[in-house]
Amino acid sequence: MSERKTTHFGFQEVAVEDKARRVADVFHSVAAKYDLMNDLMSGGIHRLWKRFTIELSGVRRGHKVLDIAGGTGDLSYKFSKLVGPEGLVALADINASMLNVGRDRLTDRGVAGNIVYNQADAQYLPYPDNTFDCITIAFGLRNVTDKDLALESMLRVLKPGGRLLVLEFSKPKHNMLEKIYDQYSFKVLPFMGKLVTNDSESYRYLAESIRMHPDQDTLKEMMENAGFSRCTYHNMTGGIVALHYGVKP
Template identity: 50%
Template sequence: MVAAMTRESSGADDARDTHFGFRSVPEAEKQGHVDAVFDRVARRYDLMNDLMSGGLHRLWKDALIAWLAPPKTGAGWSVLDVAGGTGDIALRIAEAAPAAEITVLDINPNMLDVGEARARKRGLAGRLTFVEGNAEEIGLPDQAFDAYTIAFGIRNVTHIDRALAEAYRVLRPGGRFLCLEFSPVDMPMLDRIYDLYSFNVIPAMGRLVAGDAEPYRYLVESIRRFPDRETFAGMIEAAGFSRVSYRCLSGGIAVLHSGWRI
């Protein structure tokens, strides 16, 4: 992990992005394609992330929780975890902050089913509220949360600017936005190695282990379509957030983005 860097880059509008991986599709169809992908991988979500990150996603998620620093005491501190249906982030927060009020929002009911089952298995079902909803139109009250987290979900949103505007809307003044996402690698040599692994090894492993290469191929391609870290930082600022910064993880394979509603 490198030190956090703050940028003052201009905003970017992805509203015209009509790509599904490297294939162009009508914008109105993107959400349906994404839903189909996650319907197919919901029960193997950990496997998917293990294949795509070499198992490093677990350390990256721990880094997100460490930077979030949820309070160990103090009832009333609330967090919304978006696109977190399987509960990976929410369960970590629940263990780190026993008094936290945690809401998990995901557009995919199959992913939510997985998360609810995990919460019950850990005896944490009463601590988490699972809500089906869209990151672009959350449907929850204004200024209702102290923190908003999203891990490996925002690149699958059709209109990233709308999702960021919703994140700003539901946060209270002083609230924190934290996003963990894969990022295009720009480190010499590492970028070539990662591309070789991503486009050749991951789909093949998906076919071998999960019996289906296509969802893994899409997820790899979606990383290459996601804005670079500077551009995305500018989009966060354009949504109204202050003190925007980011931390590169594992040579920039993943990036943690932070912003505050002041």
């Protein structure tokens, strides 16, 4: 009898087939107040991180863009303006609650006509080969069970010359900053989660998932192994967040 395959869910070891369900439970719980918590957790700085992602994307009129783990639609909103009526933005998220919040939010902001919403798993993207000019995944890759499989799936649906941008929490570059960040992540975040969403455990998981995510150089190597070229990354806020970039040859 073969051994049951496991992966990490935060600091816990869980069966591979259980991780997606557990991650889904986390985001079902926090979806309604996800944006508010992002602003509180980062002091609003997440908006600057996302703005830099938009600038590096090179997206322009007529492009097709895939926003994976697009959640409440911050990036999709900006991309919909850039691609214009000739272009298309696909906002994809594996979590129905997050996707519904994103759809409602963008509809309220008047976005229509050039955006579609897909409940989709990053590991098995439901799009034809060579479809998109740009793919972004912001604060979502660390929640994917098989990151290598997801990167290969992203490469497949990108057009040759298309860009992948991965915005994700990473490893701080200075020991003192890392110590302060650890205290903040494991003490303050769960407390804030309890106050705002009445859910400290989901934010404890989010802090743990950040620590289990590959560091900057490891993720760059994973992108290269998946087949991306010209891979690089930019540290932001002392390496607390990194933006990785790669091109489909």
